[in-house]
Amino acid sequence: MPDRDTELRAQFEEYVAARRQALLRTAYLLTGQHADAEDLVQLALVKAMPHWAKIAHDPEPYVRKVLARESVSRWRGRRWREVTSDRLPEREQVGADxxxxxxxxxxxxxxxxxxxxxxxxxxxxxxxxxxxxxxxxxxxxxxxxxxxxxxxxxxxxxxxxxxxxxxxxxxxxxxxxxxx
Missing domain, CATH: 1.10.10.10 (Winged helix-like DNA-binding domain superfamily/Winged helix DNA-binding domain)
Incomplete structure (x- = not known):
């Protein structure tokens, strides 16, 4: 019979597998950069893990709260720094959409x-x-x-x-x- 920690770890891994893409989309909209979005999701999940026993029944509100708050905090700390880009400055041929x-x-x-x-x-x-x-x-x-x-x-x-x-x-x- 699996112990409580193993069960919680399995629940966390299932949550991450099921919700990772949705969390990345939200984080991307908050940050505007793919790399920053990945970092933000990683940070939110790292912060959620120690509280998993309490939030496992409905983790989404907690994880979203961490995403939103950390996004604002990161912006405050980075607003005077240079912002990296994952695109070259040349213009691309793009469609209307x-x-x-x-x-x-x-x-x-x-x-x-x-x-x-x-x-x-x-x-x-x-x-x-x-x-x-x-x-x-x-x-x-x-x-x-x-x-x-x-x-x-x-x-x-x-x-x-x-x-x-x-x-x-x-x-x-x-x-x-x-x-x-």
Whole structure:
């Protein structure tokens, strides 16, 4: 019969095998670099392992919290340093889809780290406002305001026209000067 440590190690290994790619995608969106994303996931898993007995029943919130917080902490420590790139500076021939992805990636990287974390957790990982707030250790109201500000900034960076909301009269088929 396997002992408790062996069982926990097996559960951890299963989790890593099942969730590694999803964690890497989230980390990539948080960092913008493949190598940094791999380092971030590795760090999150290293930090999760000692707590595995407590979090094994639902490790995802804990691991996401570590990813988001470490991403912000790493950015603060590196913001004045040179940033490495995994691409050569020459222009590549890219299709429209790749161009759109590159534009979104560039715009996402232009956001402040906390705004980027909120956008990634809320819209990419599809967390609720409460789950995002818990993952980042901030208030729900802060998630709402950071999300609003980030989306406004992204729209500006991507030159997306905001959705035009009709006036209440126009929405009901009432023209100017008419009363409902």
């Amino acid at each position: 790749q161009t759109d992805r590159a534009a979104v990636r560039t715009a996402l990287l232009a956001l402040a780290p906390r705004q980027r974390a909120v956008v990634v957790l809320r819209y990419f990982d599809d967390l609720t406002e409460v789950q995002t707030a818990q993952a980042l250790g901030i208030a729900v109201g802060t998630v709402k305001s950071q999300s609003r500000d980030a989306m406004t900034r992204l729209r500006g960076l991507l030159e997306v026209d905001p959705v035009k909301v009709p006036t209440s009269g126009a929405a009901h088929g009432v023209g100017e000067g008419e009363t409902p």
